[in-house]
Amino acid sequence: MSKKDKVFSVKIRRDYCKGCGLCVEFCKQGVLETSPNLNSMGYYYADPVKPENCIGCMVCTLVCPDLAVEVYSE
């Protein structure tokens, strides 16, 4: 199986997210969007709306200042 064939999961630790939008901006696959809902801290958290588009580049995990994004292969 090549890397291209792998399936990746993207998980947002919702209550760690401050809604800065960096991961949404940097994900060029359109996986992430800002939720219209608030987390327990009162922030509009990032939401993986198109997880099937994830290519596992890990950029979202690198840009998140709050370690709120996890990406792993299934």
Ligand code: SF4
């Ligand atoms: S790993 Fe890459 S493709 Fe997947 S959600 Fe993060 S930035 Fe987007």
Ligand code: SF4
């Ligand atoms: S980069 Fe981190 S803190 Fe910012 S919106 Fe994404 S998950 Fe939330």
